[in-house]
Amino acid sequence: MNRIDFWFDPVSPYAYLAFERLPEALVGLSYEVRYRPLVFGALLKHFGQKGPAEIEPKRQWTFRHVHWLAARDEVELQTPAVHPFNSLALSRLAWACAKEGATPNRHVCEMILRHAWRGGGSDAADPQRVEALTERLAPPVDPGGEAAKQRLRDSTEAALAAGVFGVPTLGVAGKLFWGFDALEMVAGCLRGDPWFTGGDWEREGAPRPGVRRAGS
Template identity: 55%
Template sequence: MKRLTFWLDFISPYAYLAFEQLPQALEGISHAVDYRPVLFAGLLKHHGQLGPAEIPGKRAWTYRQVLWQAHVHGIALQMPASHPFNPLGLLRLAHACGPNRHVCEALFRHVWVGGLEAADPARLQALQQQLAPARDPGGEDVKADLKAAGAQALAAGLFGVPTIAVDDKLFWGADALPMLRAYLQGDPWFATGWDAAAAATAVPVRPARG
């Protein structure tokens, strides 16, 4: 049985799409998934990057593409009333509950189904009552868990979400699910292609200056 770690942030529509498609991608494969919520903004800050929603043209394209992908795959998705938003309340609630698939599904659908304000305090309070976490989402132990998850993600080499880690490999993005499935099914390409691709891009190409 393969053990997978699914790194996610509820602010990411791509993480939601990957979450919804994961059971089909893993169908027929013996596996266990550890769901690991992490602050996407922390990864971006560490790598000196802007999020897709912080770049005007990319923001518009991202929203169009995720709505199209949801349409193609038959996934219910409506943009929340405000995006981006502060996801800390959702991330802490996940860690307070213990982030299994049931909990993550409730949190993702809170954000991406219905088109409401994801960070609305009243909605968050109602969601907390529904999930009945074993720990206080505002407790220092939960905050420490979320911070530790961020450190673990960076130590594992993450730069974005969703990322699924298995063995020594990271599969980034909802569109990487077919590649993940191929690896888990033993596609022979991975014996040489994975490392060869990385070696070919080991030295960054700097743009020419005229």
């Protein structure tokens, strides 16, 4: 059975869409998924990037794009009242619901992502809403405790060590696939598409010379 690592942060609408579409995109394939919430802001800081919502024209495009994708794929989506929102409490909640030595299951991740993106336009980080979600999920450990916080830190550090730079990222057999639009590529890899084993993957990812901006 193929194992997939699904790295995500609830703040990302593309992560939500990828989560919803994953079963359909991989229908007929044998796989298991390890859902790994992380801190997207830590990835941005590590690589010296701004988030899409921090660049106004990119923010406009992002939400037009994700709503078009959602309408095309018939996936329910409502933009939260505040975005970007602080997703730490939701990611810690996911890890607090996971068994020791395991990752959060799909039901937990579904509840958390839908809380953010099917909330009728409410604030995903609203303390009362988060508290109500916590009561429904009934985590075995305190989401605000050190154990849950450490598991989120560990997940983020592991993602950075693996080369994850954005969300969602899917990891398959040492290969990383970034973004909602990479789902078809993941399916091809799992089906044994020779492109992934015939040298193309390695060749096209190899370093090569190029012009660098001043100061970079």
